[in-house]
Amino acid sequence: MKHLPRRTFLRGLGASISLPFLDAMLPAFAPATPAPIRLMYIYAPTGMIPGAWYPTTTGADFEFQRIMKPLEKFRKDILVISGLGDNPGRALGDGNGDHARAVASYLTGAHPKKTLGADMRCGISVDQIAARSLGKQTKFASLEVTCEDSRQAGECDSYSCAYQAISWKSETQPLPPEMNPRLLFERLFGDLDVSGTPADRKNQNEYRKSILDLALHDTQRLKGTLGATDRRKLDEYFTSVRELELRIDKASSETHQLPTGLAKPDGIPANFAEHSRLIFDLLTVAMQTDITHVATFMLAREGGVRPYPECGVPEAHHSISHHGNKPELVEKITKIQCYHMEQFAYFVERLGSIADGDGSLLDHSAIVYGASMADPNKHDHGRCPTLVAGNACNRIRSGRHIAYPEGTPMANFHLSMLDIVGVPTDRLGDSNGELNLLADV
Amino acid sequence: MDRGFDSPRLFVTQGPHKVETEMVVSPELKGPKPYPEFIQIRGPFAQTPPEKTASYQRIFVCGHALGQHTPECARRILTPLMHRAYRRPVSSEELEGALRLVRLVRSRGDSFEAGIRIAIEAMLISPNFLFRIERDPAGESPRAVSGVELASRLSYFLWSSMPDDELLGLAEKGKLRDPEILHAQVRRMISDPKGQALAANFSGQWLQTRNLDALQRDATRFPEFDAELRDLMRTETEMFFEAVVKEDRSVLDLLDGRFTFVNELLAGFYGIQGVTGREFRRVELDGHQRAGVLTQASVLTVSSYPTRTSPVIRGKWLLENILNAPPPPPPPDVPLLDEKAAGTTVSVRQQLEQHRVNPACAGCHSQMDPLGFGLENYDAIGRWRTMDGKFPLDVSGVLPDGKTFSGPEELRAILRADFARFVRALTEKLLTYALGRGLEPYDRPAVEKIARDVQRNGFRFSQLIDSTVDSIPFRMRRGASEGGNPK
Numbered sequence: 001m002k003h004l005p006r007r008t009f010l011r012g013l014g015a016s017i018s019l020p021f022l023d024a025m026l027p028a029f030a031p032a033t034p035a036p037i038r039l040m041y042i043y044a045p046t047g048m049i050p051g052a053w054y055p056t057t058t059g060a061d062f063e064f065q066r067i068m069k070p071l072e073k074f075r076k077d078i079l080v081i082s083g084l085g086d087n088p089g090r091a092l093g094d095g096n097g098d099h100a101r102a103v104a105s106y107l108t109g110a111h112p113k114k115t116l117g118a119d120m121r122c123g124i125s126v127d128q129i130a131a132r133s134l135g136k137q138t139k140f141a142s143l144e145v146t147c148e149d150s151r152q153a154g155e156c157d158s159y160s161c162a163y164q165a166i167s168w169k170s171e172t173q174p175l176p177p178e179m180n181p182r183l184l185f186e187r188l189f190g191d192l193d194v195s196g197t198p199a200d201r202k203n204q205n206e207y208r209k210s211i212l213d214l215a216l217h218d219t220q221r222l223k224g225t226l227g228a229t230d231r232r233k234l235d236e237y238f239t240s241v242r243e244l245e246l247r248i249d250k251a252s253s254e255t256h257q258l259p260t261g262l263a264k265p266d267g268i269p270a271n272f273a274e275h276s277r278l279i280f281d282l283l284t285v286a287m288q289t290d291i292t293h294v295a296t297f298m299l300a301r302e303g304g305v306r307p308y309p310e311c312g313v314p315e316a317h318h319s320i321s322h323h324g325n326k327p328e329l330v331e332k333i334t335k336i337q338c339y340h341m342e343q344f345a346y347f348v349e350r351l352g353s354i355a356d357g358d359g360s361l362l363d364h365s366a367i368v369y370g371a372s373m374a375d376p377n378k379h380d381h382g383r384c385p386t387l388v389a390g391n392a393c394n395r396i397r398s399g400r401h402i403a404y405p406e407g408t409p410m411a412n413f414h415l416s417m418l419d420i421v422g423v424p425t426d427r428l429g430d431s432n433g434e435l436n437l438l439a440d441v
Numbered sequence: 442m443d444r445g446f447d448s449p450r451l452f453v454t455q456g457p458h459k460v461e462t463e464m465v466v467s468p469e470l471k472g473p474k475p476y477p478e479f480i481q482i483r484g485p486f487a488q489t490p491p492e493k494t495a496s497y498q499r500i501f502v503c504g505h506a507l508g509q510h511t512p513e514c515a516r517r518i519l520t521p522l523m524h525r526a527y528r529r530p531v532s533s534e535e536l537e538g539a540l541r542l543v544r545l546v547r548s549r550g551d552s553f554e555a556g557i558r559i560a561i562e563a564m565l566i567s568p569n570f571l572f573r574i575e576r577d578p579a580g581e582s583p584r585a586v587s588g589v590e591l592a593s594r595l596s597y598f599l600w601s602s603m604p605d606d607e608l609l610g611l612a613e614k615g616k617l618r619d620p621e622i623l624h625a626q627v628r629r630m631i632s633d634p635k636g637q638a639l640a641a642n643f644s645g646q647w648l649q650t651r652n653l654d655a656l657q658r659d660a661t662r663f664p665e666f667d668a669e670l671r672d673l674m675r676t677e678t679e680m681f682f683e684a685v686v687k688e689d690r691s692v693l694d695l696l697d698g699r700f701t702f703v704n705e706l707l708a709g710f711y712g713i714q715g716v717t718g719r720e721f722r723r724v725e726l727d728g729h730q731r732a733g734v735l736t737q738a739s740v741l742t743v744s745s746y747p748t749r750t751s752p753v754i755r756g757k758w759l760l761e762n763i764l765n766a767p768p769p770p771p772p773p774d775v776p777l778l779d780e781k782a783a784g785t786t787v788s789v790r791q792q793l794e795q796h797r798v799n800p801a802c803a804g805c806h807s808q809m810d811p812l813g814f815g816l817e818n819y820d821a822i823g824r825w826r827t828m829d830g831k832f833p834l835d836v837s838g839v840l841p842d843g844k845t846f847s848g849p850e851e852l853r854a855i856l857r858a859d860f861a862r863f864v865r866a867l868t869e870k871l872l873t874y875a876l877g878r879g880l881e882p883y884d885r886p887a888v889e890k891i892a893r894d895v896q897r898n899g900f901r902f903s904q905l906i907d908s909t910v911d912s913i914p915f916r917m918r919r920g921a922s923e924g925g926n927p928k
Contacts (some may be wrong), residue, residue, distance in 0.1 A: 199599070
């Protein structure tokens with residue numbers, strides 16, 4: 001709405017923090033440290049046709065069904081999990097709005113408060129808990145990206161549109177994803193300003209810190225004079241400014257370099273495959289150069305109306321998702337789900353091809369791919385299709401399909417992922433335990 | 442890099458420009474079709490020296506050339522800038538913070554201009570600039586917003602931007618308390634070029650036409666729907682809305698005003714004769730096929746599916762935006778229309794009628810679908826048609842209150858006759874926009890008063906704006922105990 005463009009001033013400052021180029025050879029002589037684990041969540045919107053997803057057997061020799069077929073060549077790196085349920089995504093007395101709830105509850109395990117107003121509330125998401133710890137070593141604590149804009153004001157599926165985010169920094173602060181590859185690029189690499197002497201750059205950093213100090217000072221002075229809602233907004237602003245300041249500190253000691261072959265994207269490709277692969281490329285580079293270790297990617301809007309003529313489906317995604325078990329509609333929605341998966345398989349392949357320490361980037365990652373509904377026709381929150389690519393430095397025993405009792409809270413799975421990335425956490429949303437089979441090495 | 446082609450030099454003004462290419466290919470050409478591989482734009486060739494640029498002259502008000510400033514200049518430069526940026530009087534402590542930055546930069550050996558740049562950067566990320574601050578002193582109950590707060594409310598409402606010097610000056614002198622001065626300012630702001638922001642932003646949000654950018658159409662069925670056509674559609678609606686505002690027309694013209702704005706391409710799309718060139722111009726309409734916003738291609742497109750029209754979505758759109766009666770969302774597990782059959786073995790209308798046999802569906806669909814049937818003469822990108830696939834269209838409908846109609850003209854007449862509902866819907870949407878927050882039950886008396894004023898005063902758009910500006914929610918804050926006025 002009206003105040004949104006003002007964010008660009010903040011982003012502008014973030015992007016204009018130039019990254020000092022030190023000796024590009026330096027990492028080769030740096031002391032060996034264990035490879036960091038990268039944690040990513042790729043959200044497939046608007047459900048998944050269960051029959052084309054779930055393997056019929058558990059254990060190591062499961063058969064890859066149609067949607068998952070493009071991942072078969074990475075069999076040893078894939079763990080398929082069934083039985084997880086997104087219970088807080090159900091109505092629980094709140095009536096309509098399954099799609100909105102599916103998004104907000106997916107990584108938080110929390111039942112979002114039904115509102116169109118400023119009093120929204122959900123829960124902190126698993127990626128953000130990880131980002132709090134893992135983000136201490138990286139320029140960005142986390143990245144949130146998408147291929148379909150969700151930053152609309154107003155009402156989305158009976159809920160405030162602000163709920164259209166899977167990443168939640170706190171129970172009141174959803175993180176809107178970036179969809180423009182060019183803006184994402186600029187955020188990651190800044191203006192790559194290599195001009196000027198080291199002394200110039202030192203001055204620039206100091207000026208920027210002084211600017212931020214003044215902003216923090218202004219914020220503190222204002223706080224006492226404001227009402228509760230405005231005060232909370234100001235707090236969130238304060239945190240963002242603090243993070244910028246920390247990022248400037250880190251930028252002084254980091255050696256990011258633009259990998260060869262990656263050019264600045266021009267804008268937003270209309271073709272979904274091109275768009276999503278561009279974003280996957282940028283994520284790959286961000287992970288490779290340790291700009292961040294945590295990311296979430298909403299492939300498209302949950303319950304969105306994007307058509308996919310690229311894979312032979314000119315109809316709106318959501319409208320055919322209520323397929324009424326008509327074979328030709330089931331076929332169409334399956335096609336979209338296969339098409340999404342093909343792009344993900346591209347990403348897995350990219351990560352597998354990039355050397356990282358003693359293995360590949362894929363070996364040091366855990367990338368969760370899944371949906372927060374099974375059959376979209378029924379808004380089935382009961383068994384969320386879930387798989388993990390990459391074995392997170394051998395902390396996940398991949399290459400098999402494991403089944404939990406149906407309705408096992410998705411949040412239990414989130415807790416086990418936090419364990420795996422070294423951020424043990426007691427509770428998240430509706431969790432009532434952890435999945436210990438996961439790390440059964 | 443010229444590759445042997447002409448490289449004409451042009452003088453272009455600052456701002457966005459559209460570049461088009463045309464390739465004239467000989468019919469004898471064999472082989473694959475040529476296409477432009479790239480377009481290179483270079484320049485500027487003659488740069489204005491920095492101190493001659495308008496922005497330099499507006500910032501460095503003490504009039505010295507680059508490198509010639511004295512330390513005292515900093516205060517003269519930053520005082521008016523900070524005043525504008527924060528949209529209120531500035532304290533000496535705040536100014537001192539910015540001046541300290543200039544001194545820091547100078548002490549590191551960087552230039553005075555660099556110091557001013559750093560100070561401006563600091564202003565632009567200060568919460569005083571980024572947020573519209575309205576103070577809620579602890580313990581204070583509802584209160585009138587202050588003069589400078591009112592100035593900001595007005596300027597973000599009418600201009601989507603900060604107050605200018607005139608408005609802010611009046612506010613600081615306490616003059617906005619005078620209703621005559623206040624309303625003179627409102628009129629001045631509406632006629633100012635910046636008043637275009639209200640037309641573009643409000644119409645885009647109310648009519649949802651700003652969603653056009655994100656919409657796609659099935660390219661095999663609608664090959665003509667491209668980025669350009671989409672822009673033209675939106676431009677038409679914005680210019681139409683702006684005309685209603687600036688000419689102070691009746692708000693009911695939004696429903697059935699018999700004029701619009703088109704250029705050659707859009708006129709061709711509508712089948713309007715005699716318009717040439719890229720420039721938009723006003724055309725009068727006979728009111729049969731088109732009149733008002735409901736029959737503009739922008740609205741008809743945002744309320745359709747990528748592949749076909751949806752009487753349900755259009756009906757819902759009308760209920761939400763024109764009739765102020767949004768239906769509840771559908772339950773899960775509803776059966777869908779057979780997309781393949783639509784228009785081939787059975788019409789969309791026949792399918793929907795089967796759907797309404799189910800009493801669980803009929804409750805809402807008997808309200809939505811008939812309204813949508815009345816707009817079935819327009820396809821999913823708003824073109825006039827008389828067939829749905831191979832079926833002749835049936836554009837008649839019966840509304841829940843028993844009123845019957847056939848076609849868009851009669852539907853429009855019914856909507857217009859129900860002007861009280863429309864005025865209320867428009868009032869709610871405009872008040873929401875003006876406040877930047879959703880309406881609450883306690884805002885209802887204000888909405889009713891505004892709607893009543895509008896009806897009593899010939900439905901003038903200016904009355905709608907004046908009464909909105911005079912309304913209690915626009916003039917008051919609820920105070921700290923209520924958590925403030927969410928922005």
